[in-house]
Amino acid sequence: MTIEKYQQETKGYTMTTVMAEAARCLLCHDAPCSAACPAHTDPAKFIRSVRFRNFKGAAETIRENNALGSICARVCPTEKYCELACTRTEIDCPIDIGGIQRFVTDFEQNANMDILKKGPANGLNVAIIGSGPAGLQAAATLLTLGYGVDIYEKNEKAGGYLTYGIPEYRLPSDIVDIEIQRILKLGANITYNVTVGQDITMAALKADHDAVIVAAGASVAKTLPLFAGNPYVQSAVDFLAEVKSNPTGVDLPANVLVIGGGDVAMDVDTTLKLLDVKNVTDVVYEEFAEFKASDKELAGTQKQGVTIVDGYVPTAVNGNTVTFKHRQLNSELTIEADKIILAVGQQADVTNLGIELENNELTHGGFHTDDPKVFVTGDLAQGDKTVVVAVQKGKKAAEEIHRVLGGQTND
Amino acid sequence: MIKKDLSIDFLGVHFENPFCLSSSPVGNCYDMCAKAYDEGWGGVVFKTIGPADFEIDEVSPRFDELTKEDTPFVGFKNMEQIAEHPLEENLADLRRLKTAYPNKVLIASIMGTNEQTWEELAGMVAAAGADMIEMNLSCPQMTSHAMGSDVGANPELCKKYCEAVKRGSKLPMMAKMTPNITDMVIPAKACMAGGADGIAAINTVKSIANVDLDRKIGLPIINGKSSISGFSGKAVKPLALRFIQQMRDAEGLENLPISGIGGIETWEDAAEFILLGSSTLQVTTAIMQYGYRIIEDLTNGLMHYMAEQGVDHLSELVGLANKNMIPAEKLDRDYKVLPYIDWDKCIGCGRCLISCFDGAHQAITWDEATRRPTVDPERCVGCHLCKLVCPVDAISAGEVVMKAGRVGTAASKEI
Structure with a gap:
């Protein structure tokens, strides 16, 4: 699947479909979504504005509370914050708050709104x-x-x-x-x-x-001592930065091993698949029940066909061959890969x-x-x-x- | 699949079911009416036929809709007038329809410009094979003020034209009322006095559905301008039911035969019109939005309702609700019904709290920790706004409480 196709699949709301989603919102008295937003973007207020067709007012609420509203709309793990708190969940499923926020910030952009204003200079x-x-x-x-x-x-x-x-x-x-x-x-x-x-x-x-x-x-990427100086190894941040600066020109082999289970690892996994890497195997220290990556990213990665193996730690490395042992079970796993990407955190x-x-x-x-x-x-x-x-x-x-x-x- | 007899007799004509196309864009030619019959409609009111010399010249575009959130067609505005086909073509279509569908009911809607043309049109549609005549006294968007709702609002003209139609034909005839009037009983009585056998109600409500905010023109825009025209669809159902009730309740109009019209989309809408006194029903807006196929669920749903009610003949249901509508001054004001909040169903959105404070009597308190509302029985007046706004039906009618000093017992109240 190409990046273009992926983006098409995740295309945003239209004026009609966003009204349908906003109409699902219960417009709670004490809106737990707004209380749950770390950035205080105030979804309860901007969704209510959408419900009453005040799209510009919705954009003001988002932008005045969050200077990166368009970005958060796309990357925020909403299921851990506002959508986790959503009262609608007790009826069926939470309001797609990220999707509504994306619609509003796109509207803001299309309307050429300049919401944030520079304050009078205070000399500092x-x-x-x-x-x-x-x-x-x-x-x-x-x-x-x-x-x-x-x-x-x-x-x-x-x-x-x-x-x-x-x-x-x-x-x-x-x-x-x-x-x-x-x-x-x-x-x-x-x-x-x-x-x-x-x-x-x-x-x-x-x-x-x-x-x-x-x-x-x-x-700065963290590494694992086992992999020091290994020519097959690249860090996740370096890999992602390389792809960002050269989206189609990165030369990749058919068989890549990823180690790590956070959102960055999921980003690496999905990026590899979108660049047509045939076999992507991600071995993760945590078991699925304790996974760090957001459910959305994990599901997206699995949908791309990445093999995710949970609960294993690397114990021995020989060039491009890595041996893992399960943290609880008496189980061993050896994987040979053409390239190894470490997504084990940053410092x-x-x-x-x-x-x-x-x-x-x-x-x-x-x-x-x-x-x-x-x-x-x-x-x-x-x-x-x-x-x-x-x-x-x-x-x-x-x-x-x-x-x-x-x-x-x-x- | 359930099978019940939906047939009903109305003005001496037998309908296999009460559902008819109303006189409108949905019954504009032979092919449309034939398809509607094929799909199961019991009758057709063919789009209003006018005199040969009255030329119809329509605008483009000609419709608009009222929406709410993402719901289209909450209401529908229409600027079309009467049939635009030549008189001879319309009469030929009537003849073909009656020949091809002898057992279906064919109603000709007509609209004259004076007594003579009303009388002539009545004779022509009778000769073409119509089973019944509907007089269009109510189209609100005619380009002539001698036609349409301006006539329907004038009882003398109504009576005079009914007499003319009755001179032109012996067919059963119903007069179609305009709602653009305070008291429909007056023209209805005038029409009955003029010889009408029944009443069709309601035609569309004069409206402006939307205004283009940049151009400052109502919709639809026709070369920079717009016009007031008829509004229909779900939004007008309550108005239609009210007019029908008022006519059925009027002295001298008891058991008035009515063909009910106004926002019918579902079998439940249909049943409401029947219970308030309609024998047959007419539909346009829902067909324009969804097509003739809605007849399947109208008829099947109505059959299931009849079965639930233990009724074998539709006529047994006609008008059953009329007697239960009484003047406001006669309602029992001795008690209040407290709402009962089921905390297991409650999801804690607090909408009842907001509406009770801002729109009612500040009778609900809120536990911030548990996110649950509680009703104060002293402050509560039993208005049930909370019940209406609750998104999960957690609020129902609870304890009945007699007002202080009133005679009677709470247990005797039919709440």
Whole structure:
């Protein structure tokens, strides 16, 4: 199946079908969906707006609460958040909140709406290291509050994992580009190809700004000692980035082994199948009952014909041959592959940024570091590592800076 | 498959079932009516035939719909007038239909411009083989004010034209009423006085269904303009039932023979019209949306209803609900029925809470932790708005409570 065909299969609502879905919504008094959205995108309010045909109002609700509303509409694991809480589930199945959000944000785009407005300049400036979802949301929130924002991005394009990680079939790059353009239009300055701590010092950023937010994410692939130096091995993040920058030109063998069971592993699996790799086998440490990947991604991956083996750990590697043992059972599995992709997690790289992390995040909650002028957000702050939670953390970190620098918070 | 006798006699004519096409776009030519007969319709009211010299010239487009959420055709607006085919062609179609379908009922709808043309048309359709005549006194979108609903709102003209039709033919005749009037009893009585044998009601309601917000023109748009025209479909059913009840209830119109029209889509709609006094039924909008095939579920559903009611003849059901509609001042106001909330069925959406506060009497309280509503029996007036808005039928009629100082017992109340 090609990417185009996949996208056709997941095409969005029409004006008529979105009304049908919105009409299923019970419009609850205490809307558990809205309480369950980490980014406070307020689905209860925007679905009610759709129900009363106020599509522009719906777009305002989404955009004012979530500067990456179009992206979240496509990649948010809604079944873990808003849709898990949906009261409609007690009748049949939850409202397709992600789908409605996608319709509304597409409507917003087609109507050329400019919802977020730059706040009156307050003379304060904030530097943000990293332009992934948390950094972008922090930028948007600060800009609407009147701050100047300078973003420092180590890559040549903005977006972080949105641009270099999440596959095209799940998140088309033009959607990411549009969201970034909105934030640029709001007044963010982005300097590309600059690694803070290497090309420019943290001290210099601090000297020029009233606060610095480290939103560098966990962008470096973890590996497993067994696979050190193995020429058959590529990391999931490298593989996904390679496909994103060269969607059709990546040369792939017929038989690929993937190790890992998170959403990133599912992205790798599905991407391999969409690139016509004949045999994709994914061996996963967790058993299905404890799976990390979202049900939606797991189901999508299985539908593509990927063989997923759960509950096994790699115990021996000999070149392109990997032996696994089951975690509970006396069972062994040996797989020979032409290529091995490790999707076993990522870690942060905060070299020369003067930040203390443990297990790739702050040892305490919140966004403050030991340096009163330096904050973290995104993956480096405690909490889930999803896009929607990155948005939440970006917003909260920005509001915290606003509070510290003498402004007023929204909540 | 169930088999019950749906036949009924109306104005002396035997119908194999009460369902007829109403005079409208759905019965505009031989082929349409033949197909409807083939699919099981008991009768056809052929699209209104006018005088030879009255030229019909229709606009394009000519329809509009009222929608709600994703539901189309909640109501339907139509700008078509009467039959656009030449008079001779219409009469020829009537002759062919009667020859090909001798056992089906063929009703000719006619509309004259003055006494003479009414009388002449009546004679012509009788000669062509029609079993019955329906006088169209009610089309609200005619280009002549001497025709259509302007006539139906004028009792003197109604009577005069009924007399003319009766002079033109001895066929049984029903006069089709316009709802664009406060009291339908007045023209109905005028028509009966003029010789009508029964009444058909209702024709469409004058309407503007939608306005194009950018162009500031009602829909449909015809070269930058629009017109008021007739509204039909499900949305008008309550209006039709009300007019029919009022006529059946009027002094001097007891047991008025009625052909019921207005938003009939299902056998349940049909049964309601029958219970309020309709002997035959006419359908257009549902056919325009779904086709003649809806007759299968209209007839089969009605047969099952007859079986459930233990009725062998449809006529036994006609008008059974009329006596149970009484003036507001005669209703029993001595008690209230508290709603009963079944917490096992309740899913905690809180819609009852919102509607009770914002639209009723602030009688429901909400437990935020359990997400369950509770009714305060003192504040509750028993309006049952909560029951209507509940999406899972968790709210039903509960305890009957007598109002303070009233005579009688709660147990005696038929709630």
